[in-house]
Amino acid sequence: MDNFIILAIDTERTGDGPCDETFSVGLAYSLYYKDKKHPIVRKRFTVRLPLAATYDNGKPRDASLLEWKDMWLRWKFDMQCFDEFWSKNIGILNELHKNNDSHFLRDSAAAVAQDIELFLCQMEASFPEHTDIVLVTNNVGMDVKCIDSILVPNGRRPILYSRTGKWLRGGIEIDSYIRGLDRIPLGKEHAAAMRLFKETIIGPLKREKTVHSHLPDDDAHELLILTIAANDYAFQN
Numbered sequence: 001m002d003n004f005i006i007l008a009i010d011t012e013r014t015g016d017g018p019c020d021e022t023f024s025v026g027l028a029y030s031l032y033y034k035d036k037k038h039p040i041v042r043k044r045f046t047v048r049l050p051l052a053a054t055y056d057n058g059k060p061r062d063a064s065l066l067e068w069k070d071m072w073l074r075w076k077f078d079m080q081c082f083d084e085f086w087s088k089n090i091g092i093l094n095e096l097h098k099n100n101d102s103h104f105l106r107d108s109a110a111a112v113a114q115d116i117e118l119f120l121c122q123m124e125a126s127f128p129e130h131t132d133i134v135l136v137t138n139n140v141g142m143d144v145k146c147i148d149s150i151l152v153p154n155g156r157r158p159i160l161y162s163r164t165g166k167w168l169r170g171g172i173e174i175d176s177y178i179r180g181l182d183r184i185p186l187g188k189e190h191a192a193a194m195r196l197f198k199e200t201i202i203g204p205l206k207r208e209k210t211v212h213s214h215l216p217d218d219d220a221h222e223l224l225i226l227t228i229a230a231n232d233y234a235f236q237n
Helices: 065-074 079-084 090-096 109-126 140-154 174-181 188-205 214-236
Strands: 004-013 022-032 042-049 103-106 131-137
Touching: 004 109, 004 140, 004 214, 022 109, 022 140, 022 214, 042 065, 042 109, 065 079, 065 090, 103 109, 109 140, 131 140, 131 174, 131 214, 174 188, 174 214, 188 214
Parallel strands: 004 131, 042 103
Antiparallel strands: 004 022, 022 042
16 A cells, blocks of 8 residues: 555644643645655644733734733633743744634634534545545644544544545554654653654655644644655655
8 A cells, every 4th residue: 555645633722621622723634655745735723712802002913921821810721731831832822813824713613623524524535546544643642632622522523533434544643653663662761762763864754844833734744744754764664
């Protein structure tokens, strides 16, 4: 099987507490060919967080650190997550709440679930002759659970189910796949060897430039390109 669909996913959450929410999802897909490049389709889907609109002289503006922190406190979101990550990445929070051509920004999870459903259906319809889909992520347990927390309560099938009867594999974690290619043992004492192999052997095989920005569509795109590079390496070796 040399040709198959790769679907990469990445998610962002407000935190890991009982009141927290998955609010942004990035999806990217392409048909894998070992000997030629195929176009990549990517999209970001965000449920608007409950922050009151902010304005200066009647014009919308980015929210401040204090405004975002106040919202986190009011909605009882995970403050440890805010302090350790989001407070240092307010620019990302503000960017996630802007509309652009590659971004669906909606006011409800139900609307985002519908957008994701249409995206997945279009992906499968784009490749009627290819029946094998490989889902890739940084963390299967976390990302699958997070995207399903948007899809399933809103009447959609879980992400690991095909929309058109194709064979969708249970998902792989990119670092585990890359580790296996060089038979790198488990354990933190081998983490440096893993990073070196990923950066110096797999990295140069990437077919296009990527950026890890914590915008989920950027990160899903990076996962997709890394998976293609890793599979190219597997065919070469």
